[in-house]
Amino acid sequence: MDAYIRLAAGAEAEVFETSFLGRDAVAKVRSPKGYRHPRLDASIRSARTRNEVRLMRDARYAGVRTPIVYDVDVEACTVIMERVRGQKLKDALDLSDDCCGICASIGRTIAMLHDAGICHGDLTTSNMILTEGGEICLIDFSMGKSAAATEDLGVDVRLLEKAFASAHPGLGDAYAALIGAYMKKKKHPEEIMKKLEEIKNRGRYT
Ligand SMILES: Nc1ncnc2c1ncn2[C@@H]1O[C@H](COP(=O)(O)OP(=O)(O)OP(=O)(O)O)[C@@H](O)[C@H]1O
């Protein structure tokens, strides 16, 4: 693997442009963090790497668009995956004249993920790519969970609501379209609605 141009550098990982057997790819590398004990650091980084790969695969099996994983190096905490061409939803939404349509599609995607018992753990519009083919591709699953409880799914939706309000303050209608489409597609939406109310009330009194 020859990693070259750096596409992004987050708190935990760096993403490089690369290629894999002639295909456009990215390498997501979790480098050591000096502020953690080395053994603890290595175990956190490799656990997140394994978790991310497993959940990307599980979500894909459930029909959710995620990058195809090409290779994993658990020791080096590196994942080589398909480079998804498109635009980060965070940027695409503010420029689009069909925000509500795109948001409804996000809502259906998350409903499919949740119906497969997977919570994403960091649902923001920075962790979604609007592909050139118009699909919603979810990325960055390292904080996610399978066999998720209703509580986890409710927290996922609540965090998205908050992230959406701060990243896209002018797009309240689009968020309503998102949650409307989510509730329409989700199996047993009433459980999530109840949970969301509970989470919001909890926040109000703590
Ligand atoms: N498969 C991919 N195809 C294209 N771009 C990608 C891909 N994976 C990541 N990126 C780009 O790199 C950025 C950072 O990736 P990601 O969100 O996975 O990492 P992170 O937020 O730094 O990681 P983490 O929260 O796991 O520490 C994304 O916002 C996106 O722009």
Ligand SMILES: [Mg+2]
């Ligand atoms: Mg991210």
